[in-house]
Amino acid sequence: MIKKTLTLIVAVVIAIWFLSPVVLIVISSLTPSAEYYDPSRILPRSLTLDHLRSLFVTLGGWRATLNSIQVAGMSIGISFLFGLPAAYALTRFVFRGKNSIRLGILLTRSFPVLIIGIPLLILYMRIGISDTLLGVALAHTSMVLPFVVLISSSIIGGISVEYEEAGMIFGLSRFASFMRITMPLVLPGLAASAIFAFIMSWNEVFVAAILTVGSRTLPAHILNAAMTAPDYFKFAAGTIMAVPAMIFIFFTRKYLMSLWGISLK
Amino acid sequence: MTYRKGVTPYLYFIPVIAFLIMFLGYPLIETFRLAFTHPAEPLGNFLRVTRTGELWNALRYTLIISAIVVPAQLALALALALFINMRFKGYLILLYIVSIPLALSDVSAALMSYSIFSPSGYINKILMNLGMASSPIYFFGRGFETRAFWVIVITEIWRATPLVFVIILAGLQSVNKEYLEAADVFGFSRWTKLWKIILPILKPAMLSALLIRTLFAFQIFGVAWLLTGRDIPILAGEAYYWQSIRYNSNVAASYGLVIAMVSIIISWIYLVVLRSREVEGARA
Numbered sequence: 142m143i144k145k146t147l148t149l150i151v152a153v154v155i156a157i158w159f160l161s162p163v164v165l166i167v168i169s170s171l172t173p174s175a176e177y178y179d180p181s182r183i184l185p186r187s188l189t190l191d192h193l194r195s196l197f198v199t200l201g202g203w204r205a206t207l208n209s210i211q212v213a214g215m216s217i218g219i220s221f222l223f224g225l226p227a228a229y230a231l232t233r234f235v236f237r238g239k240n241s242i243r244l245g246i247l248l249t250r251s252f253p254v255l256i257i258g259i260p261l262l263i264l265y266m267r268i269g270i271s272d273t274l275l276g277v278a279l280a281h282t283s284m285v286l287p288f289v290v291l292i293s294s295s296i297i298g299g300i301s302v303e304y305e306e307a308g309m310i311f312g313l314s315r316f317a318s319f320m321r322i323t324m325p326l327v328l329p330g331l332a333a334s335a336i337f338a339f340i341m342s343w344n345e346v347f348v349a350a351i352l353t354v355g356s357r358t359l360p361a362h363i364l365n366a367a368m369t370a371p372d373y374f375k376f377a378a379g380t381i382m383a384v385p386a387m388i389f390i391f392f393t394r395k396y397l398m399s400l401w402g403i404s405l406k
Numbered sequence: 407m408t409y410r411k412g413v414t415p416y417l418y419f420i421p422v423i424a425f426l427i428m429f430l431g432y433p434l435i436e437t438f439r440l441a442f443t444h445p446a447e448p449l450g451n452f453l454r455v456t457r458t459g460e461l462w463n464a465l466r467y468t469l470i471i472s473a474i475v476v477p478a479q480l481a482l483a484l485a486l487a488l489f490i491n492m493r494f495k496g497y498l499i500l501l502y503i504v505s506i507p508l509a510l511s512d513v514s515a516a517l518m519s520y521s522i523f524s525p526s527g528y529i530n531k532i533l534m535n536l537g538m539a540s541s542p543i544y545f546f547g548r549g550f551e552t553r554a555f556w557v558i559v560i561t562e563i564w565r566a567t568p569l570v571f572v573i574i575l576a577g578l579q580s581v582n583k584e585y586l587e588a589a590d591v592f593g594f595s596r597w598t599k600l601w602k603i604i605l606p607i608l609k610p611a612m613l614s615a616l617l618i619r620t621l622f623a624f625q626i627f628g629v630a631w632l633l634t635g636r637d638i639p640i641l642a643g644e645a646y647y648w649q650s651i652r653y654n655s656n657v658a659a660s661y662g663l664v665i666a667m668v669s670i671i672i673s674w675i676y677l678v679v680l681r682s683r684e685v686e687g688a689r690a
Binding site: 282 | 421422430432433434437492498499501508509510515516522526532534535564568575624625627632642646650659666669673
């Protein structure tokens with residue numbers, strides 16, 4: 142009994158520690174400015190959507206959100222297009238140097254991606270794609286692509302090659318066999334990793350802020366506007382950054398746990 | 407498995423390798439070139455920021471923040487993982503709550519922290535309502551650097567502990583139950599079980615968590631920059647400042663190079679540790 146109560150107390154304290162900043166910023170973003178600056182009111186009496194609305198409409202938040210979605214979409218597309226063949230070869234072929242290639246790709250995950258921003262800006266100016274969403278998407282791809290290769294290879298590796306071989310015996314090409322037999326089985330896992338890749342790009346701020354001036358992604362826009370904006374706009378910005386990411390994670394939580402190697406049984 | 411001797415398997419890697427050479431390899435080399443390009447002397451860009459002490463200051467703060475944040479995260483994540491792995495009723499809900507910060511960017515974490523610590527934030531309102539403060543306590547701005555520093559540390563611990571936590575929990579679940587049952591037979595205490603059985607098995611997971619977190623700790627940017635600007639200078643923040651405000655790519659690249667060198671050294675140490683363990687394993 143005592144142990145049960147103690148466990149419950151600890152669990153509640155942990156939950157409050159991790160949840161409260163999220164809840165508090167959502168409340169702050171809905172607090173009317175007069176109540177926010179009133180020191181006697183800890184929690185607001187009324188809520189307003191004004192800050193979120195003006196952030197989206199007049200302060201360019203909507204435009205930046207669309208930019209972020211396009212950038213993430215492009216980098217996921219390129220990552221899977223380039224990454225899936227590599228993931229396939231890593232699981233389906235045995236060849237010399239395979240472990241070195243895998244280790245090499247793993248090592249790029251420890252590459253400090255933010256340093257590519259400055260050289261890429263100079264390169265983009267030379268080839269005429271500076272301040273474009275494509276430029277940011279390509280930079281984000283260098284962060285997302287190694288992740289996609291490694292995760293996809295472990296997902297594809299979970300499906301026995303024998304089904305594909307059976308397909309090939311019955312006359313399917315290697316590609317058709319993969320697409321028609323393995324692909325439907327791995328699609329949910331790949332979708333979950335695509336969502337995680339989306340969040341990697343959605344959250345990246347340094348490179349995006351260096352590479353863009355006009356066509357800023359949401360975090361880059363916030364980074365530049367937040368320093369001078371009134372507090373309640375900062376909270377609105379923090380909220381619109383956080384909520385979509387949390388919704389995505391919520392819907393894919395079971396897949397993500399298995400991606401991280403955590404069993405829920 | 408299909409055994410392949412020819413070049414076919416390698417063809418599948420051409421897009422990935424070409425892309426990574428173009429977008430990671432080339433920028434790394436270009437960072438070197440930019441950092442050492444100066445009209446007067448090769449080290450001019452570095453000298454410009456070492457003479458004023460800016461670079462040392464940023465390096466010092468980045469090191470100190472990492473040295474506090476990383477061990478704290480490891481310890482907290484281990485405690486959390488041990489607690490959640492007790493699998494009490496409803497532990498799944500707690501597991502999902504703890505993983506929330508994994509989805510959040512440093513930008514939103516910084517702004518959440520600001521909503522708590524700003525002059526009109528929750529802490530000040532609560533203190534003033536309780537009569538424990540008559541005017542707002544300032545956590546940011548000139549003259550309040552120590553407080554700002556600790557707010558950055560707390561925010562980073564809050565934000566990135568879950569990343570370590572999921573790695574350690576995955577490792578913890580791979581501990582064979584039979585070892586623990588055997589220990590129970592011999593009447594080992596909880597502490598002995600933790601130190602003699604669980605932690606040694608967890609070592610690889612802890613090491614990789616340590617590597618990942620140390621690398622990311624050196625790239626700290628959003629939290630420090632949004633909360634304090636240059637009051638608490640950090641390497642990435644200085645790179646951003648020199649690039650986007652001073653328009654000097656060469657000095658910015660010098661800071662980038664420092665981050666890259668630190669990352670390479672840390673990864674190298676990690677590989678050496680890993681390899682020595684593999685050798686040990688081969689001998690055993």
